[in-house]
Amino acid sequence: MSGPGESLSVLLEESPALLSAFAAVFGLLVGSFLNVVIYRLPREGKGVAEGRSHCPSCGHAIAWYENVPVLSWLALRGKCRACRGAISVRYPTVELATGALFWFVFEHLRVRHEALDFPWALLFVLWALLAVLLAASMIDFDFQILPDVLTKPMMPLGVLCSALVPALHREHSLIARWKGGDYTWLHGALDGVLGMLAGLALVGGLRWLASKLAGREAMGFGDVKLMGGLGAFVGAVGVVFVLLVGAMLGSVMGLLNVLRILAVRAVRMSRRRAQRPRWRWDIAWIAGRVIPFGPALSLGGAVVLLFRSELNVFLFQTWPAWVQGR
Numbered sequence: 001m002s003g004p005g006e007s008l009s010v011l012l013e014e015s016p017a018l019l020s021a022f023a024a025v026f027g028l029l030v031g032s033f034l035n036v037v038i039y040r041l042p043r044e045g046k047g048v049a050e051g052r053s054h055c056p057s058c059g060h061a062i063a064w065y066e067n068v069p070v071l072s073w074l075a076l077r078g079k080c081r082a083c084r085g086a087i088s089v090r091y092p093t094v095e096l097a098t099g100a101l102f103w104f105v106f107e108h109l110r111v112r113h114e115a116l117d118f119p120w121a122l123l124f125v126l127w128a129l130l131a132v133l134l135a136a137s138m139i140d141f142d143f144q145i146l147p148d149v150l151t152k153p154m155m156p157l158g159v160l161c162s163a164l165v166p167a168l169h170r171e172h173s174l175i176a177r178w179k180g181g182d183y184t185w186l187h188g189a190l191d192g193v194l195g196m197l198a199g200l201a202l203v204g205g206l207r208w209l210a211s212k213l214a215g216r217e218a219m220g221f222g223d224v225k226l227m228g229g230l231g232a233f234v235g236a237v238g239v240v241f242v243l244l245v246g247a248m249l250g251s252v253m254g255l256l257n258v259l260r261i262l263a264v265r266a267v268r269m270s271r272r273r274a275q276r277p278r279w280r281w282d283i284a285w286i287a288g289r290v291i292p293f294g295p296a297l298s299l300g301g302a303v304v305l306l307f308r309s310e311l312n313v314f315l316f317q318t319w320p321a322w323v324q325g326r
């Protein structure tokens with residue numbers, strides 16, 4: 001190891017608490033920026049880097065001291081200083097979540113590595129990718145879209161990171177298992193490309209099938225691009241895990257949503273004895289627009305990125321043993 005990685009490792013060995021605190025504070029600041037991305041990206045004509053933030057209700061320009069992560073929101077008690085309009089609790093929540101996430105990823109890698117071979121490049125890749133996934137998930141929740149600006153670059157960047165940061169794939173690489181020997185940047189890139197293609201094919205196929213069954217477009221094409229991007233980072237086997245975990249999490253989220261829809265519809269039907277909507281339309285509505293799949297897939301991606309080894313043990317040892325009643 002050389003250069004900045006080495007000095008960071010020395011710092012890590014001497015004062016881990018300092019770096020741990022830095023990870024959390026850095027996460028809070030990134031979270032503050034993610035709020036801007038989440039707000040501006042899906043709204044047309046608003047550049048993310050364009051000037052200062054304004055209050056959405058009165059247009060009051062937000063000064064730096066009104067924009068300190070979490071603290072400002074608490075100090076202002078969730079209200080704009082100029083118009084007293086409510087500022088959503090989501091802003092400090094996203095900041096806190098990002099701070100906690102960055103701190104967790106740092107600690108997660110720290111307990112698994114000696115200070116002197118701490119995988120700094122992997123840390124930065126995970127931070128960046130998880131931040132993008134968080135922003136994409138929130139936008140998908142709000143607008144049922146996954147912006148291309150977030151999903152498309154994940155594919156080439158994932159392949160690039162796979163080549164530059166072998167730690168992303170080395171331990172679970174298909175190529176390494178098949179070929180053995182040294183794991184070079186070329187193997188990394190190949191793992192990235194295979195993962196991307198697997199992600200695109202898997203979710204592309206699923207989308208085609210779901211759309212056929214529902215008789216209209218089910219799942220967004222954004223989900224396909226997201227999985228292509230995730231595949232580039234986690235590899236061809238990893239992306240299958242992402243889909244598995246994502247589908248599990250998605251069905252829990254979906255089940256709750258279906259119950260909510262059924263409750264709302266029961267109330268409406270009893271009120272005006274409306275004609276029953278056609279079942280195809282029902283399926284499409286439930287499967288497609290209403291529950292965005294992006295957040296579930298992103299969460300699945302985060303689980304696979306951080307807990308790949310644990311997931312392997314669970315899927316291939318714990319679970320089969322449990323099913324066989326041992």
Ligand SMILES: [Zn+2]
Pocket residue numbers: 055056057058059060080081082083084085
């Ligand atoms: Zn205001």
